[in-house]
Amino acid sequence: MSIAPRMHPRFVSLEGGEGAGKTTVLVALRSALQAAGNEVVSTREPGGTPLAERIRGLLLDQNAAGAGETVAPETELLLMFAARAQHVRHTILPALERGAWVVCDRFTDSSHAYQGGGRGLDPAFIDALAAQVVPIRPSLTLLLDVGVAQGRERARGRNLALGGPDRIERERDEFFERVRATFLARAAAEPARFRVIDASRPADVVAADAVAALEAWREAQP
Template sequence: MTSLSTQPHFITLEGGEGAGKTTVLNALRDALQRNGLEVVTTREPGGTPLAEQIRGLLLDPSHEPPSPETELLLMFAARAQHVRETILPALQRGAWVLCDRFTDSSYAYQGGGRRLDIAFIAELERRVVGIRPGLTLLLDVGVHKGRERARGRDTSPDRIERERDEFFEQVRAAYLARAQAEPDRMRVVDASASAEEVAARAVALLQQYLRSVA
């Protein structure tokens, strides 16, 4: 059985819809660059040309709805490509990698939301992904408030964003359970405040983390 390798220079952002991950990602990138570090920002699903095509299959509401198992396997197919083509090469040359979503999303969305077997997700993580971030910031916001924010965007909702509130409550509960189980890696940030306040809290946690890995 393949074990997971923790990558100290790999930082991920997680959270439900409307949590403000993009704003926080930009703030973290700027903070790292001010320290003179090379930073690669990326996202999931996606991060490579092939993985972006898989993203389209997953999120385009005009396609037939995938079964939960299909959704999970497509997510991991995109992630496997992403890790090997983008994340690992950046880490190996000494860069820091900031990623909008990673494997925790599969535990939350496909495990919590779709009710798939967590043990199966863990096996895929070990065999297909092989790495985990050194720090994960979970931007937590209530489902109602988060979905209100998401509806305020100019873009039309993708297939997953069209799910019912019950689905997103299950996703949020799964995220919080993971954070409680892994407090050394996952830090919860109250994302109900203004974007500036949330970004400032996230940067403060980043600076604390940088001191711990220096």
């Protein structure tokens, strides 16, 4: 029997498409929480443990499947959840149980956006996987929203320094438009959890807005 994932009040996720600036915002959120005297674990998906990072390599490596073989959407999704299950049990839950805050660069919303919206997989299938293997979800999700063209232009500059785009970053604009639309639809469906931040602006402005959104959310908690 599956159980719906429960929200945790010290679990915050960052979501957004390519070039949205999640890394910069994650650093700002971590600094703000630490300044208030909290232990903070900042982490990412796919990844967050040694095994999950190895799965990340498989997911993002352009040549991981071998010559003449492509990665099926279902394979991509299952690998994402394999990494997530490991990440939750070995990094996220232990941190929350000892009283730390967790700020995560991507979580299950990204599976809905990329493998659901982008690849066309059934959202009910994604929800069923989450119910079976991910017992937790964030109470606050900051969605950094930026247009596909602007975000991809930013990402190109970063990718040049890192040796080129990964397997998912090589997708066409139409794929990323579907990803963005799915993120925005999820935000509209869950306004209590999501805060949408205009990420088209300079990085310091976006980071300041993200910190302000976190602080306002914390102050509103009972």
